[in-house]
Amino acid sequence: MKAARFVAxxxxxxxxxxxxxxxxxxxxxTDIAHGQAxxxxxxxxxxxxxxECRQRTPEELAKLPPNMRAAMDCPRERSPVKVEIEMDGRVxxxxxxxxxxxxxxxxxxxxxxxxxxxxxxRFVARLRDRPExxxxxxxxxxxxxxxxxxxxxxxxxxxxGFLFKG
Amino acid sequence: xxxxxxxxxxxxxxxxxxxFNFAFGDRLNPLYYLGPISYFLFWIVVASGLYLYVxxxxxxxxxxxxxxxxxxQQWYLGxxxxxxxxxxxxxxVFFMLLHLGRHFFFDQYRSFRWFSWITGIVLLWLVYAAGxxxxxxxxxxxxxxxxxxxxEWFDWLPIFNGTLIRNFIFxxxxxxxxxxxxxxxxxxxxLGTLFLLWVHTQRVPQARTNPPWPIAVTLLAALxxxxxxxxxxxxxxxxxxxxxxxxxxxxxYLTVYPLIYEWSPxxxxxxxxxxxxxxxxxxxxxxxRRLGPQxxxxxxxxxxxxxxxxxxxxxxxxxxxxxxxxxxxxCRNGGCGVCKxxxxxxxxxxxxxxxxxxxxxxxxxxxxxxxxCTPLSDIEIEYEPxxxxxxxxxxxxxxxxxxxxxxxxxxxxxxxxxxxxxxxxFYPGQYINIILPDGEKRAFxxxxxxxxxxxxxxxxxxxxGGRFTTHVFNEMKEGDPVRFEGPLGAFFLREDSRKPIIxxxxxxxxxxxxxxxxxxxxxxxxxxxxxxxxxxxxxDLYLADLPHQWEREHANFKFVPVLSEARxxxxxxxxxxxxxxxxxEDFPDLAEHQIYACGSVAMVEAAxxxxxxxxxxxxxxxxxxxxxxxxxxxxxxxxxxxxxRL
Numbered sequence: 096m097k098a099a100r101f102v103a104x105x106x107x108x109x110x111x112x113x114x115x116x117x118x119x120x121x122x123x124x125t126d127i128a129h130g131q132a133x134x135x136x137x138x139x140x141x142x143x144x145x146x147e148c149r150q151r152t153p154e155e156l157a158k159l160p161p162n163m164r165a166a167m168d169c170p171r172e173r174s175p176v177k178v179e180i181e182m183d184g185r186v187x188x189x190x191x192x193x194x195x196x197x198x199x200x201x202x203x204x205x206x207x208x209x210x211x212x213x214x215x216x217r218f219v220a221r222l223r224d225r226p227e228x229x230x231x232x233x234x235x236x237x238x239x240x241x242x243x244x245x246x247x248x249x250x251x252x253x254x255x256g257f258l259f260k261g
Numbered sequence: 262x263x264x265x266x267x268x269x270x271x272x273x274x275x276x277x278x279x280x281f282n283f284a285f286g287d288r289l290n291p292l293y294y295l296g297p298i299s300y301f302l303f304w305i306v307v308a309s310g311l312y313l314y315v316x317x318x319x320x321x322x323x324x325x326x327x328x329x330x331x332x333x334q335q336w337y338l339g340x341x342x343x344x345x346x347x348x349x350x351x352x353x354v355f356f357m358l359l360h361l362g363r364h365f366f367f368d369q370y371r372s373f374r375w376f377s378w379i380t381g382i383v384l385l386w387l388v389y390a391a392g393x394x395x396x397x398x399x400x401x402x403x404x405x406x407x408x409x410x411x412x413e414w415f416d417w418l419p420i421f422n423g424t425l426i427r428n429f430i431f432x433x434x435x436x437x438x439x440x441x442x443x444x445x446x447x448x449x450x451x452l453g454t455l456f457l458l459w460v461h462t463q464r465v466p467q468a469r470t471n472p473p474w475p476i477a478v479t480l481l482a483a484l485x486x487x488x489x490x491x492x493x494x495x496x497x498x499x500x501x502x503x504x505x506x507x508x509x510x511x512x513x514y515l516t517v518y519p520l521i522y523e524w525s526p527x528x529x530x531x532x533x534x535x536x537x538x539x540x541x542x543x544x545x546x547x548x549x550r551r552l553g554p555q556x557x558x559x560x561x562x563x564x565x566x567x568x569x570x571x572x573x574x575x576x577x578x579x580x581x582x583x584x585x586x587x588x589x590x591x592c593r594n595g596g597c598g599v600c601k602x603x604x605x606x607x608x609x610x611x612x613x614x615x616x617x618x619x620x621x622x623x624x625x626x627x628x629x630x631x632x633x634c635t636p637l638s639d640i641e642i643e644y645e646p647x648x649x650x651x652x653x654x655x656x657x658x659x660x661x662x663x664x665x666x667x668x669x670x671x672x673x674x675x676x677x678x679x680x681x682x683x684x685x686x687f688y689p690g691q692y693i694n695i696i697l698p699d700g701e702k703r704a705f706x707x708x709x710x711x712x713x714x715x716x717x718x719x720x721x722x723x724x725x726g727g728r729f730t731t732h733v734f735n736e737m738k739e740g741d742p743v744r745f746e747g748p749l750g751a752f753f754l755r756e757d758s759r760k761p762i763i764x765x766x767x768x769x770x771x772x773x774x775x776x777x778x779x780x781x782x783x784x785x786x787x788x789x790x791x792x793x794x795x796x797x798x799x800x801d802l803y804l805a806d807l808p809h810q811w812e813r814e815h816a817n818f819k820f821v822p823v824l825s826e827a828r829x830x831x832x833x834x835x836x837x838x839x840x841x842x843x844x845x846e847d848f849p850d851l852a853e854h855q856i857y858a859c860g861s862v863a864m865v866e867a868a869x870x871x872x873x874x875x876x877x878x879x880x881x882x883x884x885x886x887x888x889x890x891x892x893x894x895x896x897x898x899x900x901x902x903x904x905x906r907l
Binding site: 100103104106107108111112114115116118119120121122123124125126127128129131132133135137139195204205206208242243244245247249260261 | 280281283284285286347348351352355406413416422423424426427430431479483484486487490491493501502503504505506507508509510511512513515518519522
């Protein structure tokens, strides 16, 4: 009876350890499937002011308290940033990224994962940070993406616009 | 629907527990110790984690290298510790979920249990947070996935809105400070977990926080074997310029992470938030169980002869332990039968238990397992004491009446000498049950301090018509044999406080006070002690010279006799009125005092609320008399009186 109990105990401990051992690593998880690469679009960029600054008239200035008589009137709200990513002639992502903040005066920030098939691709990235008009930043780049490779499409106006890294 | 889920889960647990009982025996069944096992695994995680932390370097390159050193070069200890850290953490989640599931299926999360339920849910999330955070530290490909996925998940929240991932977008974005921060979090969260674990178990009377040592040893050994057979290892070094493709995955901690990409981060927030809200609200969701009055019922407990409150849905055992009654127990799940006792009157729900520990015949005879049995009315029960507080065993003794002295017309001082010169260990304030020839029991407090227990001193008050007390006054003589059991009771002097003590004695309630005061003098207790002894008239102060003598000999003792019905011939110049009113007059604020009240139920019932309303903490009020439940038909209601027990 005692031996049977020990055997039964072992039989109950083994499955517990099997459960702990197995599910701590298995089944394996596939984030980016075999034969795919990952394009990550990420930037934080403040769009232009939605309404241009203008000179206040003398009458307008007179109506303001003396300590608030700034010559220029600059509404804080910024324009959304319009962005478009094209791959091999097909738009794979497009968005109007709104500015952050309650008064919409912050930077427009976006992050997107774009899994794509590995191989040679021609990318065109376009961005418009003004209220209207054509895209004012356009960048084209051909990439040979190996399976499992990750590329970041960043944007920095001070460095000339789009940056493809990775 | 919920009832059906409860039933199905109970059935499943019950069957599994039966199988485990066969293998482990009912006292070492791991399924009865799911909470304590989670606690034990937490300590393994902490101990192994401390070891790993000694070698862990908080640098972007050094983090991976130091973990690799532990895993590869120091595989015999560092590697085993790392694996133990991993598997004990996984096991903790596993056992916590089982623990939560068992309480859910057995409907043990409503009413007063809501607090433990909700702290348990918070604990679960804290453990998840600590575990997920831990996977970031080795800075391998799995760490990369966890860091990036967590940032992407949190970036869905408007407060972050895509800014968090900017910290992990390029390889150069990550620096040494990240690992200092992650280490800080990995120590901080477990510290918070430990504190909450303490809070979580405070509400459970005499909660076990460690499993029996055979379970602990076997479990630890099994985890070590698993660590050697399948050691936890790192993947390749993290590389943010490469995507994470297919990786080994810890499904205990990272269960919802694939859904971030299968669904969306927002959907995972909805899932986790919704699940948490559901779990938090569960104690108040239908179907509600209302079996009796909201304030619960009362239990008359023998052999302690105490009346205690029990909350709705609370087991008899929990109610008893909460009141300091040393009721025996082991598994607390209806599996071992240690808490088996008798329901003398009233209705109970016997609960779910293993049929081999309580037969149908026993149940018909009124037996019940108090750990799973809940009252459906006021009830009267009897249990078999195994040991009193402090591990002093309760035994049956035979003694002889050594001598007797009449202290007043209705109080007899009786000295008993245990057979064989045996010296009985007890706490001052405890009592014994005199066993009458037909098995009936009568309770009397020890009136001597434990160090003077060669002879047991009792103060027996004559109760008109009382069977035993009449016998003592009319027939008992020196040399008569007396059988008794003891020591019993949880009313004894607490020596772990520095607050001044106020003893409130009513009539022969002086007996346990005498034992406590003599013990305090013997041990050199320096706390201020005041004795208020309330009696009707001067003749009832049957040993008044003694406390006066104590007052003269000990600067920290003061005696205040109070007469409620002083007669003209008493020529009483001292305090009059009710004893508790005299105390409140002298001490309008009782917040910084401890009170030991021994007397009639009427006296204690009047005094307790008055003391509490004057600031006395419930933790500083000790008495053996509790609120009387008039529905209980005790065989001898006077038995609840202290000192002057029938």
